[in-house]
């Protein structure tokens with residue numbers, strides 16, 4: 119009989135878009151149990167998987183696992199082991215390329231890939247600072263889980279077992295499939311799975327008045343009524359955990375044929391490498407050197423909080439949405455979305471900071487206009503915008519895969535869409551992607567987005583309206599292009615808005631007439647002035663002059 123000197127009972131946490139320590143329900147709960155010595159496990163293993171269906175992971179294929187091919191016969195001969203192969207090799211990924219369904223764009227472009235990696239890495243550093251760590255892997259969540267559960271128990275002087283798998287719920291269709299697969303894999307080993315609520319939104323799921331997703335109204339205005347007072351609609355944030363149970367000693371490695379790096383630079387290089395080889399990389403025109411990117415921030419929780427504090431201290435949260443006041447430029451928009459999308463910060467953290475400022479509870483922002491005098495137009499607008507995020511997420515919950523259907527939530531089968539198989543339409547798509555449509559305001563938005571990963575809400579609306587309603591092209595291609603470009607890509611935010619502006623989503627939407635092309639593009643210029651408030655245009659307009667020098 120085998121004698122164990124000590125049991126190792128590990129809980130496995132599959133980390134998703136909750137890349138933060140503060141206001142993190144799972145970590146808060148574990149930390150509480152750990153501090154009272156009540157945790158039902160001795161070790162915690164947080165695991166993050168870069169999903170192969172969303173981001174190209176070919177840059178991590180390990181040549182040492184390649185199948186060697188004879189130069190003459192080109193037939194597989196043996197598994198390569200510890201030396202570089204003599205003959206050309208093929209390393210096959212077990213996963214299909216991460217490409218969009220309609221147009222075949224890579225699903226995640228360089229701006230997001232970098233920001234995402236930085237955010238994961240900073241989360242890993244944060245976990246290490248409180249006694250834990252993070253195993254970062256690539257592939258499919260269920261494959262990694264299966265491998266981990268299998269390898270975990272391998273020969274050891276200590277009895278090692280995984281006693282639970284925890285994961286946070288998400289509403290996207292593919293994310294739901296991942297969840298089901300986690301249940302399947304863990305179920306085969308009789309390991310219980312616990313699904314936690316996603317708490318990065320403004321209004322907590324438990325406070326919504328709907329019994330089922332079907333009850334979510336098809337109009338934002340209607341939904342808005344569910345939270346009469348947005349200031350108090352949010353729950354309290356959770357404190358940063360003081361410490362966590364340690365990692366189990368031996369952590370199963372990344373399964374072949376991949377090998378994962380041990381540095382941030384290695385991760386970024388691995389994710390960017392396949393992108394440079396795609397045709398898309400070659401067609402994006404260069405960003406004019408003198409133009410200032412509006413979103414040049416780094417990924418990770420610390421940077422998100424720094425940005426939020428800066429917005430409050432500078433008074434930008436008070437002047438938000440007031441185009442004629444003095445805060446032109448960089449701070450006209452919060453630019454918090456990329457962090458929100460990855461869960462580096464939560465909407466309720468933003469709300470809580472705004473409340474502290476409005477009530478003068480902390481010294482932050484005490485020199486700024488609006489300090490200590492209650493809600494103002496700016497802070498109220500930010501809350502209203504954050505509610506939009508909540509709403510779009512609930513629409514995804516309600517409509518599932520209809521989010522990606524051409525006929526949209528409305529099921530509008532009457533519209534005749536143009537498709538890329540027509541050569542003329544294909545050329546229009548190409549020009550849209552390149553930011554060379556000939557409509558300056560659209561081109562400015564598109565080129566800013568592809569070059570920097572960000573453009574403002576109004577600029578996005580204009581580009582989406584132009585593509586979906588003016589050109590009448592299959593709007594999903596535009597949505598897929600945005601998915602590639604945007605640093606703040608979020609499945610509900612992007613696809614929900616594209617439906618809306620293409621006129622197949624919820625809420626009746628006004629038609630944003632960008633005007634026909636004509637001499638001097640005066641109409642577009644007027645439209646630009648009307649739709650894009652002075653805000654980011656200080657940057658955008660000076661960028662535009664630079665761009666037009668390159669473009670026209």
Ligand SMILES: Cc1cc2nc3c(=O)[nH]c(=O)nc-3n(C[C@H](O)[C@H](O)[C@H](O)COP(=O)(O)OP(=O)(O)OC[C@H]3O[C@@H](n4cnc5c(N)ncnc54)[C@H](O)[C@@H]3O)c2cc1C
Nearest residue numbers: 451452453454455503504506575578579607608611612615
């Ligand atoms: C075609 C199109 C595609 C979009 N794709 C995305 C996307 O992939 N991911 C995404 O998060 N948002 C998306 N949006 C919504 C919006 O454009 C961005 O949230 C906003 O531009 C982000 O900039 P910001 O952080 O400076 O936001 P601000 O304008 O400063 O707003 C503050 C916060 O409110 C939220 N917010 C603001 N405007 C909206 C809005 N219209 N809808 C929902 N939430 C909003 C954001 O979380 C934002 O961080 C899209 C909009 C359009 C028209």
